[in-house]
Amino acid sequence: MNRHEESAHQAAAKSLGIVIGRVQKLVHGRLPIPERHVAADQRSQELDRFRKAVEETRQELEHECKQLERLGIHDPMLILEVHRMLLADPELNEKTVELIEREGINAEWALRRRMDEIQAVFASIEDPYLRERSEDIEQVGSRIMQHLQGRRALPELQPNREPTVLVSDDFSPIDVVSLWRFGAAGLIAEQGGANAHSIIVARGIGLPMLVGAHGLMDEVQDGDDIILDAELGRWVCRPSKALLAQYAVFKHALDVVHEDLMVYASRPSRSADGHAMALMANLEFVEEAAMAQKVGAEGIGLFRSEFMFVNARQLPDAPTQARYYRRLIHAVDGKPVIIRLLDIGGDKPLLFRAIAGHEYAGANPALGLRGIRLLKQWPDILDTQLTAILMAAQEGQVKVLVPMVATVEEMEMVRERVERICRRHGWRYDVPVGAMIEVPAAVMIADELASVSDFFSIGTNDLLQYTLAADRNDEEAAALYPARHPAIIKMIEHTAKAGRKHDIPVAVCGELAADDEWTETFLNLDIDALSMSAHHILGIRKHLARLNYRPEHAGGQNREPSSRK
Known part of the structure; x- marks a missing residue:
């Protein structure tokens, strides 16, 4: 598809609201990782790298919990508690250590392999809610991976005159709360379904969001115009001037309706x-x-x-x-x-x-x-x-x-x-x-x-x-x-x-x-x-x-x- 053409898509789940803004891509998911074998005399250093990344991730989760507690935002803390327990789970960290020691592979490779093995178990579960809990494994593993590779989990928002719509492969519930506080107008995630924790949190705080936007990361580029329609569950990249004008009228009408309805709140x-x-x-x-x-x-x-x-x-x-x-x-x-x-x-x-x-x-x-x-x-x-x-x-x-x-x-x-x-x-x-x-x-x-x-x-x-x-x-x-x-x-x-x-x-x-x-x-x-x-x-x-x-x-x-x- 021509990168300058209008492109409209449906998402798997939505919150509410409409945002007309600019794209900022957050690539903090499954980036390419190094895969290499480690000499026997260097494996202890590789184990130290992994354990340090796990400890830094634990401290990061502790810090986020304290931040949420100060703000009086309690429900994502339950999810962070799940992440903390997964971080300490031998099925994740000890089995990763075993792969490093037994097969002599680097920490990133061992961690990715163990994540895939655990997620394969979740994928076989029939219940859709529990099947989607493999996202928790992905999010915890991604945090460790970010520390292994020295990457920031959430970069600063770019200064735009227009509202910023952040797009990514996935957002954790704490990402949703943090980015909402930092001024994001809306979020779109490539992964996720109707039971995703992130979309539940977005609905609770009133943040426009879409999840399950397949093909999103290949389709959009930083700075693209985008329409996030969480009323109809769709997103439009590089909308035409005519469609932008239509959505501006639609959004204004929704705002008027909402203002009219707010009279009934009291x-x-x-x-x-x-x-x-x-x-x-x-x-x-x-x-x-x-x-x-x-x-x-x-x-x-x-x-x-x-x-x-x-x-x-x-x-x-x-x-x-x-x-x-x-x-x-x-x-x-x-x-x-x-x-x-x-x-x-x-x-x-x-x-x-x-x-x-x-x-x-x-x-x-x-x-x-x-x-x-x-x-x-x-x-x-x-x-x-x-x-x-x-x-x-x-x-x-x-x-x-x-x-x-x-x-x-x-x-x-x-x-x-x-x-x-x-x-x-x-x-x-x-x-x-x-x-x-x-x-x-x-x-x-x-x-x-x-x-x-x-x-x-x-x-x-x-x-x-x-x-x-x-x-x-x-x-x-x-x-x-x-x-x-x-x-x-x-x-x-x-x-x-x-x-x-x-x-x-x-x-x-x-x-x-x-x-x-x-x-x-x-x-x-x-x-x-x-x-x-x-x-x-x-x-x-x-x-x-x-x-x-x-x-x-x-x-x-x-x-x-x-x-x-």
Whole structure:
């Protein structure tokens, strides 16, 4: 392709935002390395080189952790902790030492070979999240390699009048935070997928970013004009004047829309006639709380606690978990926080093995041992997490959400454990415990479940796939059945009715919560709260403000209106 021609490409995953700027390439990935044999009498020097590089990398990680702690940015610290543990892992450093000693090769060559061997193991794992954790091995190995070769990890940003878009083969989560602080307008990485740690961090801090931009490093050159479109997940190198003009108009329009929406950040979540329906945020890590606060989320409607476990070398104890939950409580200034208990199954094979002590043997993880079913069989894990949540709850409004509930006995078991833990520690026993309604069986016994629950949270993602027998990860199957299938509406209505009967709040926390075509239905069904990704909240709040409460239109059935205001 002519280097002066416009070139447009799609990326694998995106955050949000648009940047029109200039390229600065950061080549700190897999550069060519020297491969040579080392004489026997020189191998001790080569070992010293490697060990010095490892120690310098350790000090670098320590320094970055301290920097983040001073800034109050905690979640990337979890990832840095993983990197520190990988750095000390004998599978990486001791096996590299063995290659230097046994085969008489230089440190760079030995390290690259060992990285490739470990990553080959990760590549064979079926779970996409864990498969992408090979990025952690790559990032740790690259840090050591940089010290071996005397290269800076992150060069200074070039002074440009236009915004700087940094492009590279990959960015670690700490790279994302550091470059954001240093003034990068946006980032594009050649590697990475939807579950990459870097893109999760970028979404949390509101930095426009693309990952999985294949062919990026061959395509762009320093100083090229570039459009980073993290709204549509695309990037355009050397755009034409006409396209630049179009994007300038588009970006201005987005800015105007965003400014218009920001007016709603301080407004209550009410319909035009004053009917309340709280809008809350779904979070995976504490760093996202800043965005939730910015858009005026009325609390955290779903905190997925798995992130901390997946990134830990060993299962975190109660004090470790409690510190993490406390940071979240403080980050949202006392607003309510709903923490979902671990929802781990065969889809996370390494974590499943860490908890269960054996490999997952089922054919379908979605229908296997997961959520409360798993925790019921390993009560020590459940008690540790409940202790941590209850410990943190002494400092804020915290609720416990039980995933994959299908029986009354499951809720009774969790409630009994909560009460026993509170009595043992002398804690107040007023922490609400709610059921996640995502299994059709739970809908059918919603009346009975409501009698042993303090609240309901309807997980529409799983409810849809279980009710319609359509795997949500299978695009062909999922496309066969509309979300507004009559069965889904009836299930949500039935659950809401049970909640009203027993006077417990009912929320929706799946994808449908952020779909404005459903907002009126939820309003008319007397749903108390919707929980969604933070960036959807302002749009839904604006839409809600235009609606009127019409309970007689809910689900096609007439009923008495609620008095909730």
